[in-house]
Amino acid sequence: MRYPSLQVRGVTVAQFPNPPLILAFLAAVVSWVASDGSIYVVARAVFYVALTVWAWEEAAHGVNAFRRTLGVGGLIYVVVGLTTVIG
Numbered sequence: 001m002r003y004p005s006l007q008v009r010g011v012t013v014a015q016f017p018n019p020p021l022i023l024a025f026l027a028a029v030v031s032w033v034a035s036d037g038s039i040y041v042v043a044r045a046v047f048y049v050a051l052t053v054w055a056w057e058e059a060a061h062g063v064n065a066f067r068r069t070l071g072v073g074g075l076i077y078v079v080v081g082l083t084t085v086i087g
Contacts (some may be wrong), residue, residue: 007061007073009071011064015063016067018054018057020051020053020054020057021050021054021086022043023046023050024046024050024051024054027043027044027046028043028047030043030053031043031044031047033073037071044085048078048081048082051074051077052078053076054071054074055071055072055073055074055078056068056071056075057071058071058074059071059072059074059075067084
């Protein structure tokens with residue numbers, strides 16, 4: 001899916017955040033505000049799921065090598081983050 005973007009000579013340099021990234025950001029803000037309790041737990045779960053969806057979309061369908069690399073980095077971040085949360 002294509003989102004509005006800023007291109008210079010055919011290279012995408014900026015793009016409006018897609019819905020999973022917006023959701024991940026909002027969930028992160030909620031988890032920072034509600035620093036404990038069930039709201040925090042749900043917000044962190046939503047954050048990790050939304051960030052995983054965003055990272056997978058970027059890694060698999062990114063418009064250029066930088067965006068695909070950014071997606072792989074996001075997936076690594078999720079794996080490391082979940083490893084520290086679980087273990």
